[in-house]
Amino acid sequence: MEEKLAKLRSLSMPNTEFLDISHEVGEFWDLTELPAFTRVHWKNSFGEDSVILSEIWMPDDWNGRFVACGNGGMAGGLSRPTLAEHARHGYAVVHTDMGTRDGRIRGIGNPDVWNDFGWRSTHMMAVVGKRLITEYYGRTPDYSYFIGASTGGNQAMKMVQCFPEDYDGVIAGVPAHNRAFLHIYGLWMHNHLTTPDGKKMFTDNEIPPITAAAEAFFRENGIGEPGDAFITYPYIGDDTVDRFLAYLSAREPSYTAEQLSALRAVYEGPRDPVTGRQIYNGTPIGAEIYGCGIRDAQCAEPPFFDPFLWMFGEGYTGYDFDFHRDTERFGDVLSPILGANDPDLSPFAAHGGKLIVYSAASDPCVPFPDAMRYCERVWDKCGGYDRVSQFYRWFLVPGMDHGNGGHGCNLLWSDDEGHDLFYALRRWREDGIAPDSLVGARVAEEGLQFTRCIYPYGSEHFPKQGHVPTCDEYYLNK
Numbered sequence: 506m507e508e509k510l511a512k513l514r515s516l517s518m519p520n521t522e523f524l525d526i527s528h529e530v531g532e533f534w535d536l537t538e539l540p541a542f543t544r545v546h547w548k549n550s551f552g553e554d555s556v557i558l559s560e561i562w563m564p565d566d567w568n569g570r571f572v573a574c575g576n577g578g579m580a581g582g583l584s585r586p587t588l589a590e591h592a593r594h595g596y597a598v599v600h601t602d603m604g605t606r607d608g609r610i611r612g613i614g615n616p617d618v619w620n621d622f623g624w625r626s627t628h629m630m631a632v633v634g635k636r637l638i639t640e641y642y643g644r645t646p647d648y649s650y651f652i653g654a655s656t657g658g659n660q661a662m663k664m665v666q667c668f669p670e671d672y673d674g675v676i677a678g679v680p681a682h683n684r685a686f687l688h689i690y691g692l693w694m695h696n697h698l699t700t701p702d703g704k705k706m707f708t709d710n711e712i713p714p715i716t717a718a719a720e721a722f723f724r725e726n727g728i729g730e731p732g733d734a735f736i737t738y739p740y741i742g743d744d745t746v747d748r749f750l751a752y753l754s755a756r757e758p759s760y761t762a763e764q765l766s767a768l769r770a771v772y773e774g775p776r777d778p779v780t781g782r783q784i785y786n787g788t789p790i791g792a793e794i795y796g797c798g799i800r801d802a803q804c805a806e807p808p809f810f811d812p813f814l815w816m817f818g819e820g821y822t823g824y825d826f827d828f829h830r831d832t833e834r835f836g837d838v839l840s841p842i843l844g845a846n847d848p849d850l851s852p853f854a855a856h857g858g859k860l861i862v863y864s865a866a867s868d869p870c871v872p873f874p875d876a877m878r879y880c881e882r883v884w885d886k887c888g889g890y891d892r893v894s895q896f897y898r899w900f901l902v903p904g905m906d907h908g909n910g911g912h913g914c915n916l917l918w919s920d921d922e923g924h925d926l927f928y929a930l931r932r933w934r935e936d937g938i939a940p941d942s943l944v945g946a947r948v949a950e951e952g953l954q955f956t957r958c959i960y961p962y963g964s965e966h967f968p969k970q971g972h973v974p975t976c977d978e979y980y981l982n983k
Contacts, residue, residue: 509641510526510527510528510543513526513545514526516636520551521547521548521549521629522547522548522549523547524546524548525544525545525546526544527543528541528542528544529541529542529543529544533589534585536585536589539593540564540566540592540593541565542563542592543562543565544562544563545560545561545637546558546559547559547633549625549629549633551620551621551625552617553617554611554617555604555617556621557602557603557604557621557625557626557629558601559583559599559600559602559629559630559633560583560585560588560599560600561597561598561638562588562589562591562592562597562598563597563638563641564592564595564597566595567595567596567642568594568595568596569648570595570596570597570646570649570650571596571597571634571650572591572597572598572599572650573627573631573650573672574588574599574600574651574652575651575652575653575654575656575658575660576600576601576602576657576660578655578656578808579609579656580603580604580622581602581605581607582606584600585600587600588600597638597646599634600630601627601629601630602626603627603656604617604618604626605618605621605811608811609814610814612811612812612814612815613814613819614815614818618815619815619842619843620842622843623663623684623842623843623844624663624842627651627660627664628667628671631649631664631668631671632671635649648673648674648934648935649672649673649674650673650675650676650930650934651664651671651675651676652675652927652930653676653677653678654676654677654679654680654908655678655679655680655908656681657678658677658678658680658681658682659677659682659684659843659845661675661676661677662680663845665677665850665858665860666849666850666853669850669853669856670856673856673858673859673934674860674931674933674934675858675861675930676862676927677860677863678863678908679865679870679871679908680845680862681871682844682846682875682876682879683785683840683845683846683875683980684839684840684844684845685812685836685840685843685844685983686784686785686976687871688813689775689784689826689832689836690784690786690787690872691802691808692775692810692813692823692826693775693784693828694771694807695802695804695806696824697767697770697771698802701824706764706799706803709800711760712793712794712798713793713794714757715753715768715799716791716792718749718753718757719739719753719790719793720734720736720912721756722748722749722790723736723737723741723791728741733904733913734912735791735904735912736789736791736867736903737866737903737904737913738970739789739792739866739867740972741972742972745972746773746790750765750768750772771788771799772790774786774788774974775832776828777829778829779829780829780979782977782979783975783976784828784976784980785875785980786874786875786973786976787872787974788869789866789868789873791867792867792869792872792906793869795867795868795869795911796869796907796910797870797907798869808870812835812839813826813835816835816838837983840980840983841983846879846982848885848886849886849887850883850886850893850896850897851886853896854887854896858896858934859896859897859930859933860897861898861900861926861929861930862876862880862897862899862900863899863901863902863926864877864900864901864902865901865906865907865908866902866904866905866913867906867911867912867913868905868907869907874974875976877899877901877970877975878975878976880899880962880963881969890963890964893963894939894961894963894964898939898940898961898962899963900943900960900961900962901959901962901967902914902917902945902959903957903959904947905945913947914945914946914947915946916945916946918943918944918946918956919943921956923946929943940961941961942958942960943958943959944956944957944958944959945957945959
């Protein structure tokens with residue numbers, strides 16, 4: 506073992522400094538019941554203010570597979586419990602802080618931080634991680650996988666598009682892939698639900714009745730299965746917003762015209778006031794009570810506000826944001842770095858890669874219509890559903906919040922036996938068994954409440970949908 510550790514300590518790679526290399530058994534940090542593994546903690550730097558911290562755990566009893574794990578929010582830290590979970594199952598596993606430790610301020614006017622966060626840290630996990638594995642085990646991984654949700658979903662899509670040979674199989678959950686304009690969506694919600702003097706459009710007690718009304722509205726319109734206490738699909742026509750606001754006003758007459766106007770803006774999403782272009786879709790009706798919904802949008806600043814500080818400077822509040830002039834500037838600079846909108850996935854397909862993407866029907870944090878329309882753009886670019894479904898499938902989870910909550914499904918399984926989504930990905934990539942369906946489940950303290958079969962978008966069970974707003978093509982080409 507000492508010889509192997511010495512070999513790692515003598516390793517030299519560009520832009521890379523190895524900070525700590527150790528062999529651990531049983532316990533590390535505050536984690537227990539760990540297998541014996543070698544841990545490497547390192548720093549990548551690509552400029553004076555570029556500092557990316559990453560860590561790989563390589564178990565002695567390795568199963569031959571490499572797993573990279575995604576982040577959430579604006580990242581900035583390492584999740585060692587995530588590393589431990591995969592290492593316990595024999596995977597060599599890596600994680601990164603994406604270069605945003607202290608990045609809120611360090612990123613102001615600093616493209617090094619933007620690039621570290623947008624793509625470089627995730628790519629370097631693969632480059633350095635695979636090199637360490639090769640040196641340590643004496644061979645390359647049999648398969649390399651990436652698993653991430655939210656920001657991790659954005660990381661996943663960026664790697665598939667820009668570095669298609671880094672990973673053989675990828676899970677992108679609730680992907681924030683149209684990143685720059687997603688942040689503008691969050692600011693739009695904030696600016697329509699609050700005022701600079703601190704006024705909020707809705708009290709905490711006024712938010713739940715909106716969601717309750719939405720669930721009743723879609724149930725009465727035949728959406729979902731009889732008895733569903735959640736929303737399977739929150740669009741029933743081009744006039745869905747008009748019809749729901751009329752329904753809400755009749756059911757809850759206490760809401761003022763000002764409040765209903767704010768809700769309309771939230772549901773319809775941001776538009777360029779000069780060109781009329783749809784900058785990003787609105788929040789799904791029925792998602793008001795969940796994370797990044799109305800309550801969070803009414804905080805002192807929108808969730809995940811850092812990129813606006815990066816662009817406009819410390820102290821910026823966003824109330825002066827011009828949704829014509831500033832949207833173009835913000836998108837021109839940050840979207841190519843942070844976003845993952847390229848629909849040409851043919852290089853990933855040629856590599857033999859498999860991609861499973863899922864979104865949540867009641868997610869206000871990363872609304873699903875953008876991912877749905879991206880899926881359609883991939884069909885158009887890469888030969889239609891039948892061809893694309895050989896390497897990429899997108900699923901919509903009914904009633905789910907941002908990945909694991911909500912009034913509907915709060916878990917996503919591969920099958921009725923409760924295998925996780927990684928099991929489906931591995932079977933597809935390694936055994937050629939594609940996931941023709943997944944299982945959405947709701948589990949509470951008293952046990953399993955129900956399951957729901959979820960089919961990939963574009964299949965005969967879930968054909969192409971209309972009436973779903975999304976951002977204008979203009980912004981997808983930024």
